[in-house]
Amino acid sequence: MSLCLLDEDSFRSSCKLLLQQSEELRDSWTWEPGSSEEGYLKKIALKSVVIDSSLKWNLIDDDEGEAADVCGLSEGSSSSQVFQYEYHIVYSCSYRTPALYFRACTLEGRSLSLEEVWSSVHPNLRLRLKHCPLNTITQQEHPLLGQPFFLLHPCRTQDFMRPVLQAAHQQNRSVNYVLTWLSVVGPLVGLDVPLHYSISSSSTKPD
């Protein structure tokens, strides 16, 4: 289904639209240009996050063939803390989808570890994380900056975008791929997409 794929030009025009709306809504997305035409969307946000320290992530291989799993709900303290999150939306030419890269640090500048990120995701995602954490969020090299970031793995993106895009296609509605995608994946890692985005996008519908 080519409908579900996003080519690089459409990615850029999707991002442009999102940027316009972000300006109107006083959200803080910016476009960071790379070399030639490439670039990515970036947003920095302060967030108060609860890290569930009762979750213990086991990263040591066991014999069952499961690479890693979560175990043991010990009595732990879960306190809320303020972190600075930096989100990047980067185009993945291999999967032909957007990919969400992010990193987070405390206000003192200490970076969050992978385990802390796993323990702070939305409960809906935690279920999947429990089974295969290393296929869901891992630390990866940012393809344009070469620095370590966390990546919400993009290989399932087409699966959940397909029904949305098909429905929109049937109803002759235009969809901003990046915005729709972001509204699904963002909240999983603490990035909320205000409802106003889709309200304003339907009122200022392009052709």
Next chain:
Amino acid sequence: MADDKDVLRDVWYGRIPTCFTLNQDEVTEREAEPYYLLLPRVSYLTLVTDKVKKHFLKVMKAEDVEEMWFEYEGTPLKWHYPIGVLFDLHASNTILPWSITVHFKNFPDRDLLHCPSNSVIEAHFMSSIKEADALKHKSQVVNDMQKKDHKQLWMGLQNDKFDQFWAMNRKLMEYPTEEGGFRYIPFRIYQTMSDRPFIQKLFRPVSPEGSAHTLGDLLKEMYPAAIPNEGEQKRYQVVIHGIEPLLETPLQWLSEHLSHPDNFLHICVIPTPTD
């Protein structure tokens, strides 16, 4: 289909003699001797250096030991690149053995991914294979494999078992004869001259007219400066697995034979040494 088995073997068994030295600033109880090892080009630093770690831990106190990392002449070495790529990129024209410095303190968070266990390497390796298959076969081959097949690829690499790995990897190297190659070639072009870690884009093995694309065609499009103009002195070397393949080599053949186990063709563009 990859059928040139000798080439596959030579690539798989490529080794780099390496001397590991402990960073001078580490606190030790007595002097640490250097440690020598033959590193497999197609593996990962953190996967094959258990012995190095053990060796240096003998002279250190547990409280002075944090996550181990490696450095070459001031550059932190990214364990998630295959060892051969790190060598070709940073140390191509140096005297052997390759001299790597080992650190147990001040992990460079901003430069390196953490590697707390082999399952992190496995996840990285498998995600590269999946990405490569998304390019080659729209993910069809890797998705048709079972979990044990994925495990076989990983175990083959981890235990340095050529036959075990290739018995499964050959499936990832197949393509419909009438198409003359993969959908797109999974490649990365590395250079040390820019912040951008590598170039990776879509590139087909066959031109719209039906002729086979060559390594030269790829570079012309992705990195024109790497190809010398007529009569000009060669400014760059284009290195794959320590050799400079002819620019006329068909890209599809390179992808099948000179790709790393992660199924990507890693190409290093380095300045020609001036001596």
